[in-house]
Amino acid sequence: MLRLSPFTLHQPKTLDEATQLLAQHAPDVRVISGGTDLLPNMKLAQTKVTHLVSAKFLEELHGIERTETHVRIGAATGLKTLAEDPDVLELLPALAYAASRIASPQIRNMGTLGGNISLDTRCRYINQSELWREALGGCLKSHGTECHVVPGGQGCVAALSADTVPSLIAYGAVVELASDKGLRRAPVSELFQQDGTWHVRIAREELLVAVEIPIPSPQTRVAYRKWAVRQSIDFPLVSVAVRLDVADGVLAGGSVVVGALGPRPRVLTLERLVGSTLDEKLAQALGQMVYDRARPLPNIPYDAEYRRERMVVEVRRAVRSLVGLPERPLTPQA
Ligand SMILES: Cc1cc2nc3c(=O)[nH]c(=O)nc-3n(C[C@H](O)[C@H](O)[C@H](O)COP(=O)(O)OP(=O)(O)OC[C@H]3O[C@@H](n4cnc5c(N)ncnc54)[C@H](O)[C@@H]3O)c2cc1C
Ligand code: SF4
The missing domain is CATH 3.30.390.50 (CO dehydrogenase flavoprotein, C-terminal domain)
Known part of the structure; x- marks a missing residue:
């Protein structure tokens, strides 16, 4: 049986409180939304942290809002909600479809858009127990010195496996991120880097607040x-x-x-x-x-x-x- 190692769960009520907690505990901290990726990875000792900051009570991270020019989706919006929202279905059908194809109904009830964008990379040599990985001598993403996918390779090439990301990029989506230093925005197309050990350009101190997607023209x-x-x-x-x-x-x-x-x-x-x-x-x-x-x-x-x-x-x-x-x-x- 795989056990979770001990951690402290923080449940901030405001964005300020959340970003201060992240700054205080970084790098030994993660945001937790639905937990459907993070908790299994912690059980596999793929992610080792002792502080989790919950997104659950942060008002700014919830809800879908339609304006004249764009749709704004809070990072903690559930995948089920996203797949069934009338505005998303009407204006961004490919995103609704992508969300509807993730995992199972139970996981879509728990999983969120923010968690999907930040989903850890996947590889047949890392999505294993720690014992299995150690038997192989580890790899660049897990206490080792070589990659088993590209022998001799200098970087981890584990795969981005988030279903919503390709359509978010196709729609020209932009994310809003918060830290104790303030807010910043970044196009989803520039959010990822060629390093499977930490592929998403979101610092440990940062929190994904929302995704903004321009309403596509009828053409x-x-x-x-x-x-x-x-x-x-x-x-x-x-x-x-x-x-x-x-x-x-x-x-x-x-x-x-x-x-x-x-x-x-x-x-x-x-x-x-x-x-x-x-x-x-x-x-x-x-x-x-x-x-x-x-x-x-x-x-x-x-x-x-x-x-x-x-x-x-x-x-x-x-x-x-x-x-x-x-x-x-x-x-x-x-
Ligand atoms: C059996 C199974 C099948 C799955 N199938 C699919 C699939 O088909 N397609 C797919 O795309 N995914 C799949 N997943 C992965 C996962 O369920 C989804 O990607 C889900 O959207 C993750 O969201 P979450 O809220 O649960 O993320 P969490 O587990 O809470 O977090 C995931 C990562 O995102 C970070 N994070 C979460 N919220 C924020 C935030 N607001 N700001 C900054 N960082 C944040 C966390 O720190 C963590 O690193 C599957 C998972 C399981 C267990
Ligand atoms: S370094 Fe990355 S790509 Fe290579 S085996 Fe490990 S997880 Fe897979």
Whole structure:
């Protein structure tokens, strides 16, 4: 049986109190929201801290607000709420869908958007008990000196596995972060770095307060697609968000955001394809672009080459869904 090591739970009632607690105990501290990622990682001794600061009673972190220009979502908003919110469903359907595909109903009841954005990276060599990891001599993320995914590699390449991140980037979302030094804002596209041991550019003293997403114009279409072995309770093995900006019936811009590769999502812009007609050729072109420029690693389960092929399939399907083409079976395996 895996046991939690002892910790002190702080339950601040104000943002000021929370940021002071974080500053006081950093780096031996984490924010806890739903706890669905943090507590299992603490049980696996993957995360070792003795202070947790709860987001539960912080008013600023709760609720979804729609203004004329954007949707603001508190970081402690639950995934179930996010997936079912009428404004999110109407204006940001790819985000609602991504949230609805996370884990299981029980976990979506507990898990939050802020926790999902800050979700720890995953790797087949780290999501194991401490005993298992020590038997292998550890790795760069766990008291060792080598990486088992890239032997001889200098950095940890564990995978960003958060389902909401690709569509947040595709929608141009910005996060608001608080610390004892004040507030700062950062685009989600710039929030991640190529270091799987701490891939999210959020300092230990910082708290994610909210996410702001500009309301897309009617010419912007975004789709999210996830592939995992099981339909439920499974992290993404392939995750892609496709954004198409359309003007006068042709492509005017957009991006493909690929998750579940390394610690940082891959963002591919579509300038080269501006002027393309919205048809099957576009689906094929985006599929080829992703095949050429995003390469899955053997860091998470399933054959990396199969995941590469599957990524292409999911990108083509996303494009078809956005331009009104029917889905059709493709090789490999539909
Ligand atoms: C069986 C199982 C299946 C899962 N499947 C999926 C899946 O398919 N897709 C997926 O994306 N996730 C999955 N998860 C992971 C997790 O449930 C979700 O990512 C969830 O959104 C995490 O949110 P949380 O509030 O529980 O985060 P927590 O566990 O509370 O926190 C996670 C991390 O975020 C940090 N954090 C939390 N809130 C804040 C904040 N406000 N400011 C700064 N840092 C913060 C914590 O310190 C911690 O490092 C799964 C988990 C389990 C146990
Ligand atoms: S990618 Fe390498 S260093 Fe990172 S968790 Fe996996 S084995 Fe460890």
